[in-house]
Amino acid sequence: MTAVTAATTRAADAAEAQEIVFKKDTGAKVRMYLGLAVLVIWGLAPAYWMVVTAFRNVGYTFDTSPWPTHVTLDNFKTAFSTGRGNHFGAALVHSIIIGIVVTAVAMLVGMFAAYAMARMEFPGKYVVLGFILGASMFPGVALLTPLFKLFANLKWLAGANYQALVIPYISFALPLTIYTLTAFLAEMPWDLEESARIDGCTPAQAFRKIMLPLATPGLFTTAILVFLASWNEFMLASQFTTPQTQTVTVAIASFTGSQPHQEPYTAVMAAGAIVTVPLIIMVLIFQRWIVSGLTAGGVKG
Numbered sequence: 152m153t154a155v156t157a158a159t160t161r162a163a164d165a166a167e168a169q170e171i172v173f174k175k176d177t178g179a180k181v182r183m184y185l186g187l188a189v190l191v192i193w194g195l196a197p198a199y200w201m202v203v204t205a206f207r208n209v210g211y212t213f214d215t216s217p218w219p220t221h222v223t224l225d226n227f228k229t230a231f232s233t234g235r236g237n238h239f240g241a242a243l244v245h246s247i248i249i250g251i252v253v254t255a256v257a258m259l260v261g262m263f264a265a266y267a268m269a270r271m272e273f274p275g276k277y278v279v280l281g282f283i284l285g286a287s288m289f290p291g292v293a294l295l296t297p298l299f300k301l302f303a304n305l306k307w308l309a310g311a312n313y314q315a316l317v318i319p320y321i322s323f324a325l326p327l328t329i330y331t332l333t334a335f336l337a338e339m340p341w342d343l344e345e346s347a348r349i350d351g352c353t354p355a356q357a358f359r360k361i362m363l364p365l366a367t368p369g370l371f372t373t374a375i376l377v378f379l380a381s382w383n384e385f386m387l388a389s390q391f392t393t394p395q396t397q398t399v400t401v402a403i404a405s406f407t408g409s410q411p412h413q414e415p416y417t418a419v420m421a422a423g424a425i426v427t428v429p430l431i432i433m434v435l436i437f438q439r440w441i442v443s444g445l446t447a448g449g450v451k452g
Contacts, residue, residue, distance in 0.1 A: 198427070201420045201423050201424055202420075202424050203217075203218070203219050204416065204417055204420040205226055205227070205417065205420040205421040205423070205424045206219055206222045206223065206224070206226070206421075207219070207220065207221055207222070207223070207226075207417060208221035208222075208223045208225070208417075209225070209226065209415075209417045212416050212417055226417040226418050226420070226421035227421045227425070229415065229417075229418040229421070230406075230418045230419075230421045230422040230425065235406075235407050236405075236407055237402065237405070237406055237407065237418075238394065238397060238402060239399070239402045239403070239406075239422055239425075241397070241402075242397045242398055242399045242401070242402035243399055243425075243426075245313075245392075245396050245397060245398055245399075246381075246382055246398045246399045246400075247429070248313065249313060249316055249317055249320065249381060249396075249398065250378045250381045250382050251378075252313070252317050253317055253320040253321055253324055253377065253378075253381045254324075254374050254377045254378045254381065256317075256321050257321050257324040257325055257328045257377050258328060258370065258373065258374050258377065260321075260325060260328075261324075261325055261328030261329045261332055261373070262328075262332060262366075262370065264325075264329045265328070265329050265330075265331075265332030265333040265335075265336055266332075266336060266358065266362070268280060268329065268333045269332075269333050269336035269337045269339075270336070270341070280330070280333065283325075283326045283329050283330060284326065284330060286322075286325075286326045287323075287326030287327055287330065291323065291386060291387065292386065294319070295386065295387070295390060298319060298387075298391070299390055299391070302315050302391060307391075308391065308393065309393060310393060310395060311393070311395035311396055312393070312396065313396055315391040315392075315396070316387060316388060316391055316392065316396065316398070319387055319391070320380075320381050320384065320387075323380070324377045324380060324381065327373070327376065327377065327380070328373055328377060331369070331372070331373045331376070332366070332369055332370070332373055335366065335368075335369035335373075336362075336366060336369070339362065339365055339366065340365075343361050343362070343365070344357045344358070344361055344362055347360065347361045371437045375433060375434070375437065378433070379430065382399070382426075382429075382430065383400065384398075384400065385400040385401065385404070388400055388401050389401050389404070399422070399426050402422075403419055403422045403423065403426070406418055406419050406422070
């Protein structure tokens with residue numbers, strides 16, 4: 152009888168313990184999902200309101216309804232219209248050209264520099280990496296005046312001189328590119344490269360055929376970060392662009408309304424929604440590589 156009672160007590164204790172664990176797990180999951188919901192709403196609410204306002208009739212710009220009301224496409228027509236001196240369509244082309252050139256050059260130079268930093272051992276290696284990181288922390292506003300003076304002397308502030316933006320953008324993108332790719336390449340299995348060298352590959356062939364395909368996730372992730380930085384930059388673009396090279400950020404800031412001193416909020420929101428489309432498409436296309444690149448090196452073994 153005593154043994155049966157003890158067994159029953161142990162079973163009851165085990166069931167109680169399982170119930171406590173289940174409640175704790177449930178509570179943890181609820182808190183996690185609530186936290187994620189708050190973060191998602193906090194991050195997407197401005198974008199949602201931008202889209203709602205972009206499709207709203209200009210007469211109801213300040214309508215506080217959280218749902219799309221008085222829907223119209225006129226704001227998108229206004230954003231592309233040149234009748235008020237806006238050149239948003241041309242600015243889109245300029246931003247795409249500048250972004251592609253900056254990303255291509257930064258990735259080409261940064262890949263080889265990062266490979267050398269990750270693969271080679273030489274005196275002062277970490278000092279060099281420290282200088283690269285220091286360059287990325289240097290405030291851009293401190294370079295604005297000397298760059299403006301330099302480009303004015305070179306006569307780059309008139310006409311279609313894309314180099315006035317491309318060169319500074321590359322200099323700002325290279326530290327990010329080199330540091331990110333160095334951290335990624337340092338986690339790669341170098342035994343594969345050694346095996347390729349033993350099988351007769353030259354260093355260049357081993358890099359191109361073995362290491363470069365393995366580095367694809369990190370390359371895509373870094374390339375998108377560089378393109379985003381170039382696409383969203385405003386401070387330098389507002390000073391160094393001309394009507395022939397004006398980027399989307401400057402074009403949107405220059406929008407004018409139908410009346411003096413009138414801010415065309417709905418047209419600005421429509422332009423902002425259009426500007427996000429290439430970024431969303433890019434992220435959706437390369438999502439698999441982006442996730443792989445961001446999680447690479449998170450787990451060893």
